[in-house]
Amino acid sequence: MLKGFRGQLFDFADNDSTDNTVAKHRYYADGLLLVEAGKVVAAGDYGALASQAANAEIMDYGTCLIMPGFVDAHVHSVQTKAIASYGKELLDWLESYVFPAETLFEQPEYARIHTRFFLEQLLKNGTTTAAVFSSVHAAAAEALFEEALKLNMCIIGGNTWMDRNAPEELCQSAESSYELSEQLIEKYHNYQRLHFAVTPRYAITSSPDSLQLAAQLFASRHDLYLQTHISENLKEIETVHHHYPNHHNYLDVYDNFGLLSSRTLLGHGIHLTEKELKRVADSKTKVVHCPSSNLFLGSGLLGFYRMQRHGIELAMGSDVGAGTSFSMLQTLQDAYKVSALKGEPLSAMDAFYAITLGGAKALQLDALIGNFDKGKEADFVVIDLSKDELIDYRTRDTSLEELLFALMTLGDDRVIKATYLMGERWTYYD
Ligand SMILES: [Zn+2]
Structure with a gap:
């Protein structure tokens, strides 16, 4: 009809x-x-x-x-309970609020109810496509795909990989994360409106072996995504240098394992150096700007037009739970405020492009949406x-x-x- x-x-x-x-x-x-x-x-x-x-x-x-x-290119389905949690920077905020919240997603029924709530918050705010981090648990990733399927939403998602520097109950061996990802790819990838992203949380919680296996899985098919975090917070960057002392910089850690590509989504990237940005652009890797989260955790200010001048494709992310709203309109408001502080105010046209066609392009979904x-x-x-x-x-x-x-x-x-x-x-x- x-x-x-x-x-x-x-x-x-x-x-x-x-x-x-x-x-x-x-x-x-x-x-x-x-x-x-x-x-x-x-x-x-x-x-x-x-x-x-x-x-x-x-x-x-x-x-x-x-x-x-709207396209929300970076958000966590397992952190809704941690939204609006007071007074910490990234690493302490993860320890104090996020890891405890994510632990609860081991239970399938809890995961289903809270993931449904999460997806409905996206829809209520006009977000129809999202790239989503779940937790390390099978139940969380399955709930994400199953509930998105019921709603007929276009979702990129995956189980989050962590094998160190997190509470014991949230660490899984690289091998078991690999196996779980393989099962999820088999069941959900390219099924209806679902897409799979290999999802190592970030370099601090991934051992070299884990990044190696993630890269192997990512390379096993041409149509998978890879999503992770980078250069959000200065202490985070210092900690990465401590864990990966032989790498030139943070980006080099991911680059060295072969994780950069046109289907790679890097959340944040606030503190990336000129040299790193050049490599991001050369590898056609995408950056997801999460201004609400960056302001809330006091992480720093990303230069929207600085990225654009490097020829980097940008998408926008609410990054709830560190972001304070599921609304991409509110996310744009924060992006404007950040850009104003950087002395280059974001135009409304560039802003709406980033949460519609620009976001779709960054996610390589513009043939569909x-x-x-x-x-x-x-x-x-x-x-x-x-x-x-x-x-x-x-x-x-x-x-x-x-x-x-x-x-x-x-x-x-x-x-x-x-x-x-x-x-x-x-x-x-x-
Ligand atoms: Zn995030």
Whole structure:
């Protein structure tokens, strides 16, 4: 059945360029998105598409803004309970709050309930695609894939590998992490909308043997992802040097094991040096900017445009539990504040590109999602600016650019009227 969604339509055109600055937006004040069997059939001006839409069932969203679903490229499904935990920097915060929270995910029923809550928080905030770290446990990773499957969400995920420098109950041998990953790949990778990422947490909790095995698994298929953390915090970097004294720098640890590639997602990267950034760019490795988390843990300020000048593809991550909101709008607000402190304010267009088509490109998923090109999977959000009186007041009679900037500065889940996955509206009760 052909379905139509009418409203203000906004997305970015795919121009086959990795240069974010030339991304072109498309906007129709009275637009129509046509969807059939979960895929985009057409998107454009309502009047121009009227004849094509003659037999469609039309949902009229009036003046609401319809845009592609948001991409959260770095988030933890097992840390929701640790969100808003007081007073620590990265390494102490992990010890005090995160590791205890992750330990509970050994239990399948606990893992299922809390993962479901996590995924629904993403959807409530308009996030339709996410790259997710779970815990070391089979139950946590299985819950992530099974619940995402039920919701029909596009998820990249994997079991987190840790074999040292973490509580005993959270350490698993590299061999058993490898085996678990293999089983999960067999069962879930490329099944429906699921993708597998080899997920060593970071160099501190991975022994050389563990990184070696992770690299071996990553190289075993061309279509896997690899996600990890890097250069988030200065003490973390010092500790990595202590554990890997023979490597030139933090990036070199991952590089040496063969973990850098166009399918590698490095969370944070705040303190990467010029030399490291050059190597990130040369290897086509992606960086995921997590500004909310970076501010909350006092980790530092990443230069968005510094990355761009190096030609590095950037995506955005909420990084909950260190991030303080599941909302990618709030994440953009923090990205703006960080960029302002760096003296190069982030534009609204670059910001929204990063959480839609740019995010999809960084995750190598732009053939499937990210904008309203014909044939793409119809994941989208409906934004009602009138839901909040201040946002309504601020965005009336403004330019599109001003409207988007006010939306990312003032908006959050309150303005998300509906979230659609492959043309179907998500509700809590499915
Ligand atoms: Zn993280």
